[in-house]
Amino acid sequence: MQGATFPWRAGNRFELLNDGPVFFPRMLASIAAARQRVELELYLVESGACTEALSQALCEAAQRGVAVRCLFDDFGCRGLRQVDRLRLSQAGVQLRWYNPLRLRRGLRNLYRDHRKLLLVDGRSAFVGGSGSSDAFWLPGAADSAWREVMVEVSGPLVADWQQLFDRQWQACRTRLAWRPQPVLGLMHLPTAPPLGQGLGRVAYADARQHRDILQSLMRALRGSDRRIWLATPYFLPTWKVRRALRKAAERGVDVRLLLSGRHSDSPPVRFAGERYYPKLLRAGVRIFEYQPRFLHLKMALVDDWISLGSCNFDRWNLQFNLDANLEALDPQLTAAVAASFQADFAVSEEITRAQWRARPLWRRLQQRLWSWLDRLVVNLLDRRR
Numbered sequence: 001m002q003g004a005t006f007p008w009r010a011g012n013r014f015e016l017l018n019d020g021p022v023f024f025p026r027m028l029a030s031i032a033a034a035r036q037r038v039e040l041e042l043y044l045v046e047s048g049a050c051t052e053a054l055s056q057a058l059c060e061a062a063q064r065g066v067a068v069r070c071l072f073d074d075f076g077c078r079g080l081r082q083v084d085r086l087r088l089s090q091a092g093v094q095l096r097w098y099n100p101l102r103l104r105r106g107l108r109n110l111y112r113d114h115r116k117l118l119l120v121d122g123r124s125a126f127v128g129g130s131g132s133s134d135a136f137w138l139p140g141a142a143d144s145a146w147r148e149v150m151v152e153v154s155g156p157l158v159a160d161w162q163q164l165f166d167r168q169w170q171a172c173r174t175r176l177a178w179r180p181q182p183v184l185g186l187m188h189l190p191t192a193p194p195l196g197q198g199l200g201r202v203a204y205a206d207a208r209q210h211r212d213i214l215q216s217l218m219r220a221l222r223g224s225d226r227r228i229w230l231a232t233p234y235f236l237p238t239w240k241v242r243r244a245l246r247k248a249a250e251r252g253v254d255v256r257l258l259l260s261g262r263h264s265d266s267p268p269v270r271f272a273g274e275r276y277y278p279k280l281l282r283a284g285v286r287i288f289e290y291q292p293r294f295l296h297l298k299m300a301l302v303d304d305w306i307s308l309g310s311c312n313f314d315r316w317n318l319q320f321n322l323d324a325n326l327e328a329l330d331p332q333l334t335a336a337v338a339a340s341f342q343a344d345f346a347v348s349e350e351i352t353r354a355q356w357r358a359r360p361l362w363r364r365l366q367q368r369l370w371s372w373l374d375r376l377v378v379n380l381l382d383r384r385r
Contacts, residue, residue, distance in 0.1 A: 005212045006164075006202040007190050012155030013198060014060060014328055016336040020130065020137030023150040025160045030120045031057040039119040039165050043112065043310070044131025045072050046079035049139050051132045055084060059091035070092045073113040074100040076131065094171045096122040098322075114321035115204075116150075116310045125153040125161045127326045129298050129310050136296075146296040149340065151308060151326055151333070153200065160202040163326060178206060178322065189215050195304045195329045205311060205323040213311045213325050214318060218244060224253050229341045231258035231300040231343040233294070234266065235273035236314040236374065240309055242276055244350065249284035258344055259288030260296075271366045272374035288348035298325075301341060304334045356374040 017023035045051060062068040070088065071078075074097040089095055098113035099105075118126040128150030129226050130136045135146045153161070171180030186245055189212055193199060203213045221228060221244035228248055235257070237245075249255040257280070264270045279286060300307040309325030328334075 005189055006200045006204075008161045008193055008199055008329075009063075009160070010196060011198050012153060012157045012200045012213060012330070014200065014330055015152045016340065016341060017126075017128075017150045017152060017252040019148060020050070020144040020199065021142060022148075022364075023126065023128070023130065023152075024053070024137040024151065027118055027126050027150075028053060028057045028359060029070040030040040030118070030124055030126070031061055031356075034061050034066045034120050036121045037069070038121075038232050039069045039071075039117070039162070040170075041113065041115050041165055041168065042131055043073045043076040043114045043116065044133055045077045045187050046133040047081040047084050048132075050134050050137045051080065053139055054132050054324050055088055058088060059372065062092035062276075068249075069096075069167070069169060070094065071096050071098060071113065071172060071271075073098045075109070075112055076114075079133075079169065096169065097175055098172055099166075104198045108146075110320045112321050114310050115168075115324045117161060117324060119162055119165060122158060122162055123154060125158045126162070127153060127324065129296055135294075136247065137325050143289040144187075144293070145309065146294045147292070147344070148296045149299065150310065151328075153326065154332055155198060156324075157200045157201075157202065161324075162182050164202060164204055168322065169228065176318075180206065189219070191285075191306060192216075192219070194331060195331060195334070197330060199329040201327040203307065203309075203316065205321065211318055212240070212313045213307065213309075213323060214313070216327060217241070217300060217313060218306060220300070220305050220307075221245065221248060223270045224248050224302050225305050227254040227256075227301065229254075229256045230259065230313070231295065231299045231341070231344070232312050232314070232318075233260045233264070233296050233298070234269045234312045234314050235259050235276065236269065236316065237276070238315055238318070241313065242280070245281060245285055245383075246283035248260070249280075255284065255287060256286045256345065258288050258290060260294060261291050261349060263291075263294040265294055267366075268370045268373070270361075272370040274367045277356055279349070281356060284309065287343050287351040290344060290348045292347050295344075299333070299337065299340075305329055306333060306337050308337070
């Protein structure tokens with residue numbers, strides 16, 4: 001691990017917000033109440049009703065004198081029309097684009113800012129996995145096409161989120177935007193404290209140089225004794241994560257994976273990840289595929305420890321993406337996250353060993369094809385390290 005890490009901080013308040021129809025109105029209301037500054041860092045921003053509502057709130061804030069800064073990923077914002085970009089700029093919103101696509105950059109174009117963060121007046125933060133797209137929220141609709149969560153944070157932890165944003169805002173102007181200067185903090189992974197009211201920490205990843213999100217997860221997996229519930233839309237974990245999951249299940253821990261099912265924005269990734277099912281199932285890991293919608297949330301509950309944010313815990317994220325997760329040891333948030341998992345398990349299909357052996361031929365062929373391609377890409381990327 002390179003770079004400093006953030007410490008655990010007490011005295012925070014967390015609220016889990018399930019799905020866009022809940023968290024987007026809350027975020028817009030917070031922007032409308034802003035008096036000093038608003039910072040927004042997003043990967044996916046697409047023109048549509050959702051982005052129209054968000055842009056309106058940002059423009060109104062800037063026009064009443066609030067300092068508004070938006071850091072958007074250039075690749076993730078391909079769907080943001082030029083007229084919408086001009087509208088934000090003309091209203092006084094400061095815009096910066098992370099790693100603009102350039103043919104001459106070659107593989108460096110793969111580095112992306114995958115973080116999702118809203119900061120308001122240095123008092124509140126919204127952290128999770130949502131972008132600004134009609135898939136997450138269509139104003140007036142009672143439900144969303146994609147399943148996602150955000151957490152509203154208030155308290156001392158907001159200052160650390162602010163520091164992380166400011167660090168990347170400055171780095172975005174440098175030639176190697178994916179390698180910003182280290183944050184001020186501890187030079188080692190802090191020891192997780194006992195469960196306590198309002199305990200939280202900022203965990204982050206910088207492409208290929210800082211991975212305290214993964215290191216925290218590995219430590220939690222290896223030390224678990226009751227449950228490991230892990231949700232991710234793209235199941236391409238590292239070998240160490242897969243091994244830790246199997247070992248935990250073999251020693252009697254309740255290990256469950258909540259993965260995307262038939263609704264997916266990337267079926268090839270889903271099929272490639274299925275090659276890990278047999279060993280996990282034999283070890284006692286339970287696998288649930290979410291059925292109602294596309295599962296986009298990234299969330300882990302290990303005993304009482306929570307990690308929630310933008311990181312998919314996959315190899316791609318860890319090699320190329322800037323990511324940020326909230327880690328928490330708060331009884332109320334733990335209860336809310338556990339209830340969220342239970343509700344999602346109830347509407348998922350559990351994949352058993354018998355079902356896996358009986359899968360149709362077309363699915364076997366899809367799995368073999370995309371598994372082979374995934375291994376090929378991974379080997380090529382490993383060679384360039």
